[in-house]
Amino acid sequence: MCLGIPGRVLSIDGAGEFPMAVVDFGGLRREACLAYVPDAAVGDFVIVHVGFAISRLDEDEARRTLEVLRAMPEAVAAELGPADLGPADLGPVDLGPADLGAAELGAGELGAAP
């Protein structure tokens, strides 16, 4: 119900009572009302819920979140000491097959974790 999808503003029609935008969601285009995000500009990403933009997506924050996540193995290593972790876990962002394999693991395999 509270589903909100990020999409890019392609064009804005400000002629009506409130601005309406055409928003691109990965190839699918829909109209969205910009009454609540009046400062959104063409090229901005907005989060759209039931035909209304409810928030302008902060692209710097979006990047920052991912950077924090990508930097995480080093943080774990600093806390626990590298001896506690295998090389696959500590690897840099360009990952080897060991990590990709691990991503497929089910709950059974993880049950053995401490």
Next chain:
Amino acid sequence: MRYLDEYRDPVLARRLLDEITAVTTRPWNVMEVCGGQTHTIVRQGIDELLPPGLRMIHGPGCPVCVTPLALIDRALAIAALPGVTFTSYGDMLRVPGTAGDLLSLKARGADVRVVYSPLDAVGIAADNPDREVVFFGVGFETTAPANGMAVLRAHALGVPNFSMLVSHVLVPPAMTAVLDAPHCQVQAFLAAGHVCAVMGYGEYEPIAARYRVPIVVTGFEPLDILEGILLAVRQLESGRAEVENQYARAVTREGNTCAQDAMRRVFRVGDRTWRGIGAIADSGLRLAPEFAAYDAEHRFGVAHLVAQEHPACIAGAILQGVREPTDCPAYGVGCTPRRPLGAPMVSSEGTCAAYFTAGRRRRAEVPA
């Protein structure tokens, strides 16, 4: 899609799980408030990948699920009237009332239509001045500004044949109701990201302080959920109880003040009954006196209708996180998404529907 796919990266998900496992030293119970988050958690099996003892409790954040049976019956009573076009978000059409649902009413000839946006309902009313067009205004704070705008628009355009059956609920009172319940097991919350995109998160700070409970504003993709869990566990492990914002790309502390202003203009806070939970003071929205003429309950005289829940349905216990769908004797047997007994089996965000779609089996069926 940009800003979705990056937050579904399985390699980063694995690292987050490793970090969660590394920082968790004790059992903890974390409630995700929003049904959209429940859907991600169950579909991706995130709850089954967490370290032993770290338990996700699914919260009451599915507006379709908490809309009381009496409101569904009122919707059915209005939709059955001649001359009425009843419009709704698609989710509500298969929610069972005491006798049938909106979809079966439509099959019997009633004019029931699914709309994508509440403004579409106003458009239908403007195009059909000889019909009464009613919109089923359900939702949390995320949806209230959109539904409120429909009322403002009908008012501005002079569309007197538009009205709204309002069933709006608010998240913070539901969280405090969960915390006040006897035997509450919730030790931390993942707050609903899009509710906070509208409302900000200032109103959660007194809850975190008063109940000593960490609250992490969290997004909806797998990496968002996992990072939200990690931040919550870090707080629990270090004895902190703060409001943190994992979903900073969409949420600010102030929220969307423009949307809040419109909500305040159209609606007033009032008591609401939550399906399966009961009455919670100041937990919902009603139309402000200025817009009372658009209130469908009064226009069609259905406010007196009351209803009794199906005795086999344990939706109330599930919505409060006390029981799981797989505990229910009716789960997958007498109650399926095709033939639901209760709302949580209907909505795509309902906990029962999420479990069923993910193929989870009733406990009694799982070999020991």
